[in-house]
Amino acid sequence: MAAEAEGLKEIIxxxxxxxxxxxxxSWIAMGIIxxxxxxxxxxxxxxxxxxxxxxxxxxxxxxEKTREFMGENGPRFLPxxxxxxxxxxxxxxxxxxxxxxxxxSNISVNLALALIVFFSTHYFGIKEKGVLGYFKHxxxxxxxxxxxxxxxxxxxxxxxxxSLTLRLFFNILAKEVLLTLLATLFFVFLMLEMPKVIQALxxxxxxLLRPAIILLGALVSFIQALVFTVLSMIYIGSAxxxxxxx
Amino acid sequence: MINLNVDLGIxxxxxxxxxxxxxxxxxxxxxxxxxxxxxxxxxxxxxxESVARQKIEVEALKADFxxxxxxxxxxxxxxxxxxxKEAMDIKNDIVLQAREESKSLLEKTGEKLEIEKEKMLKExxxxxxxxxxxxxxxxxxxxxxxxRQEKIVEELLKEFEKK
Numbered sequence: 001m002a003a004e005a006e007g008l009k010e011i012i013x014x015x016x017x018x019x020x021x022x023x024x025x026s027w028i029a030m031g032i033i034x035x036x037x038x039x040x041x042x043x044x045x046x047x048x049x050x051x052x053x054x055x056x057x058x059x060x061x062x063x064e065k066t067r068e069f070m071g072e073n074g075p076r077f078l079p080x081x082x083x084x085x086x087x088x089x090x091x092x093x094x095x096x097x098x099x100x101x102x103x104x105s106n107i108s109v110n111l112a113l114a115l116i117v118f119f120s121t122h123y124f125g126i127k128e129k130g131v132l133g134y135f136k137h138x139x140x141x142x143x144x145x146x147x148x149x150x151x152x153x154x155x156x157x158x159x160x161x162x163s164l165t166l167r168l169f170f171n172i173l174a175k176e177v178l179l180t181l182l183a184t185l186f187f188v189f190l191m192l193e194m195p196k197v198i199q200a201l202x203x204x205x206x207x208l209l210r211p212a213i214i215l216l217g218a219l220v221s222f223i224q225a226l227v228f229t230v231l232s233m234i235y236i237g238s239a240x241x242x243x244x245x246x
Numbered sequence: 247m248i249n250l251n252v253d254l255g256i257x258x259x260x261x262x263x264x265x266x267x268x269x270x271x272x273x274x275x276x277x278x279x280x281x282x283x284x285x286x287x288x289x290x291x292x293x294x295e296s297v298a299r300q301k302i303e304v305e306a307l308k309a310d311f312x313x314x315x316x317x318x319x320x321x322x323x324x325x326x327x328x329x330x331k332e333a334m335d336i337k338n339d340i341v342l343q344a345r346e347e348s349k350s351l352l353e354k355t356g357e358k359l360e361i362e363k364e365k366m367l368k369e370x371x372x373x374x375x376x377x378x379x380x381x382x383x384x385x386x387x388x389x390x391x392x393x394r395q396e397k398i399v400e401e402l403l404k405e406f407e408k409k
Contacts, residue, residue, distance in 0.1 A: 020256050022260075023259050023260070026260055030263060030264075033267070034274055037271060037275035037279075038274050038275055040275060044279070056279060079271065080268060082271065082276060083267055083268040083271050087267065106256065107250055108254075108257045108260065109256065112258075112260035113260070116265070
């Protein structure tokens, strides 16, 4: 989107008529996860191999992360966090394939994910502690400062989805813009009239830089998926934890 | 400029996509995998516990066997000691008996020798007496000189030796 605004239009191969590109890509990402999981679960063996091994590794890894950041309550939320991590990771990686675009480079998609985490945090917090018990936590320990603490905590809670959204959005957007820019520059250098030697050097530089950016993009994709998921775990974990457990 | 406008349509579809995706992920594979992973975890836990139990049992058996071996060894040593003692007693008895037997044999032999000696002496006395009688008879029958007398004695002695 931003790249289009900058005048750099990407070539998107898959585009369903009447459906926004981010939604199409989001469905593709979700489809990839479900199909891979289905293939892995086709014949589950005691000693995992192939896709089953890969899927099990992913599930096990996310389960361990939930335990690490939320304690023994963590694995209860595995479906939410596994879907969150896999969706963001696959979506981020999708942008590295020519003709595809990361749905996470769209702010609305990221905001949707952040809002799911936001509402889940408060829903599970209230479910665990009750309405009064949960909002009591917003008041802070010295009761004479309760109004101030309430305002500060409320702002803090409202800022969380915004920070989650923007962090993921800008990181992935930067990667997308960089890749689009490199692809566009390749054609620009090709069409510009300049000495052949300089043109060859510029084209070679562009050509060599692309794999490095793709590698960097893969790393950013993983890190951003991890950051988003771990922060979500911390938010929900702190909402359901009782005072005495702190 | 970067577009920071939120498209409510995309946002709503994304929320639905995510929630539906989460349900599908749970139904299609996560439930199956969670069950399988829990089963495997239980299996590993049970196997490890069983191995630990078996190890303790084996240790107990080993200790028991060791104890039994020690008892057997003690008994064996005791038996050897007893057998050695018994053998020594038997040996001593045999030696004692042999000594007694040999002593008695010696005594008997001595007695026999004594009897034989007595017998011999008796026979010799008889012989000497007979000889003396024979000499006397010859001396009386013939009046002979000293040389003849000595000759007769020598002959008689020769006769005696021959006998």
